[in-house]
Amino acid sequence: MDAVERPTFETNEARSVYQYVERHGTAARHRARAATELDTDEFREAVEHLLSKGYLADDGGTLSLALDVGSIETYENGSVTYTIRPARPDDFEGLVEAIRNVSDESTYVVAESVAEQLLYEDAVTRHNTVQSRVFFVATVDDEVVGWCHLDLPQLDKLRETAQLTVGVVSAYRGQDIGSQLIERGIEWARANGYRKLYNSVPATMEPALAFLEDHGWNTEGIRRNHYTVGDEQVDEVMMAYTFD
Template sequence: MGAMERPAFSSDARKRLYEYVERNGTVKRHKLLDVVSLPSEEFREHLEGLKSDGYLQEEDGTLEIALEFGAVTEYETDDCTFLVRPGRQADFDGLIDTIRDVTAAETYVVAETIAEELLYEDAVTRHNSVKSRMFFVATVDGDVVGWTHLDLPQIEHAQGTAQQTIGVREAYRGNGIGTKLLARGVEWAEANGFRKVYNSVPITNERALEFLTVHGWDTEAIRRDHYEIDGECVDEVMMAYKL
C-alpha cells in the first residue's frame, strides 16, 4: 500500500481486520483471531491477503499497519552518530518522553496536543479514510532523541496540505539532528504530492521560529491572542513551506 493510498478492501472481513489493527497500533495474531470471530482458515486467508497487498505487516506474531515511509539513514558528527528512520509502534514510549522533554522547556502547543493524542489512541501511526499520522524519529544508540511528525488529512479538499511538528532533546541539539528531521519530513511530503507543509508555533517560542526561518519557512499568518500561556494571551505564528 502506498503511504497516501486510502484503504480499500475486497471484503468486510478484511476491513474489520485492518481497522482493528489500525486502531490498536499493534495486535498479537492470536488475539486478532479471537476478536474478529472468523473461522481459522478464513482468518488466515484474509490476513495473508492484507499482508500481500501491503496493508499489514507481521513480526514474531505481532501485526501492525504497513506504510512505506522510506529508509534508515545514518549520520555522524564529531559528538554523536544518529539514525533517522520511520517511527514505529515500538517507539511509543520514547516519542512521548521526547515530546514531553521538548515541551517542558519551550511552549509548543501543537506538539503537546500530539503527545496527548498518542496517549489517548495508544498508536504511533494512523492511516484510515479520514486522516493519517506518521513520524520519523532520530535515535542515538537506539533511544529516541528527536522526532518529526506529519498530520496528513485524507479529506479531498485538505489533502494538499500537511501539518508538521519537530523537536530534539536539549542534550542532543547542535548536531544537525533537527535539520535532518525537518528535511526528511519535507522531502517525504513533496514526494507524496503535497503542495505545502505548515507549523504553528507560539510567538514566544523564538528558537523554533528562528529555526524554521533559517530553513526557508515563511510566516503565512498570525492568529492574535490564540493561546493563553502563564495567564497571558499569546499570538500563534503559522509558518509554511511551499513545495
Template structure:
C-alpha cells in the first residue's frame, strides 16, 4: 500500500483489525485476536485478506501496516558512510533521541511537536483516513543520526501540500546528511504528486533558515509573535518549496 493511497475496507472487521494495528505500530498476532470480537476462523480470513491486499504485513508473529514508500540508499562523504531508508517502528527510540538532540541545540518547535506526537501515539508511521505520517532516517552503523518527516493530510483539498521537518544530530553534521534527507523527502513528495512542501521555524533559528534558503526554499509568510520562547514573543517563518 502506498502512503498516498487512502485505505478502504470491504468489511467492518477488516477496518477494525487494520485500525488497531495502525494505532499501535506493531501488534502480536495473538494479542490482536484477543482484542477483536471475531472467531478464530473469521480472524484468520480477514487478516489474510488484509495481508493479501497489501495493508498489513507479518514477521515472526508481529503485525504492522505495510506501507511502501522508498528504498534503502547508501552514501559516503569525507570518509563517513551513512544509509538513508524509510523509518520503521524499531527506529522509535532512536528517532525520539535524535529529535531531542536537535531541539536541545536550537529551537525547532514543529520538530518538538512531532516528538511529542510520537511519544503520545507510540508509533512511527501513521496512515489512516485522516492523516499519514512517514519518516526517512539516516543511520550510521545502524544508529539513527538524522531524520526527515512528512506530514500528509488526507483531506482532499490539502492533498497537494505537506509539511516537512528535517534534522541531524550535532555530532554528525558537516557530511551532507541533512541535504540528502531533505532531498529524499522532496523527491518522494514530487514522485507522489505533491506540489508544495512547508517547513516552519522560529525566526531566531538562523541555521535552519540558512539551510533551507540554500536548498531553494522561499519565505512564503511570517506569522508575527507566533511563539513564546524564553519569555519572549518570536515570529514564525513559514518556508515553502514548490515542486
C-alpha cells in the first residue's frame, strides 16, 4: 500500500482490525482478535481481506502496516558505511533517541514535537483517513544515526503539501548522511505527486538554515518572536521546497 493511498474498507470487521494494528504499529494476531472481539471466522476473513488489498503484512503471526515507501540503499563515505531505508517498528527507541539527541542540542522545536508524538502514540508509522507519516532512517551497524520524517495530511485540501524534518546525530555529521536523507525524502515526495514541502526552523539554527538552502529550500516567511527558548524570544523561519 502506498502511503498516499487513503485506506478504504468493505466491512466493519476489516476496519476494526486495521485500526487496531495501525494504532499499535504491530500486533500479534491473537491479541488483535481479542481486542476487536471478533469470532475466529470473522477475524480470519477480515485479515485475509486486508492482506489481499496490501493494507497489512503478516510476519509469522505478527500483523503490521504494509506501506511501500522505498528500497534499502547502502553508502560509503570514508571509514563510515551507512544504510538509508524505510523505518521499521523495531526502530522506535533508536529513532526517538536520535531525534531527541538533535533537538536537545539545537532547539529543533518541530523535531522535538515529532519525538513527543511518537512517544504518545507508541508507533513509528501512522496511516489512516486523517494523517500518514513516513520515516526514513540512516543506520550504522543497525544503530539509528539520522532520520527524515514526512508528515502527510490526508485532508483533500492539504494532500499536496507535506512537512519534512531531517536530522543526524552529532557524531555522524559531515558524512553526507543528512544530504542523502533529505534527498530521499524529496524524491519520495516528488514521485508521489506532492507539490510542496515545508519545514519550520528557529532563526538561531543558522547551520540548519544553510543546509536547507544548499538543498534548494527557500525562506517563505518569518514569524517574529514565535519561540521562547529559555528567556529569549526567537523568530521562526518558515522554509519551503517547491517542485517544478
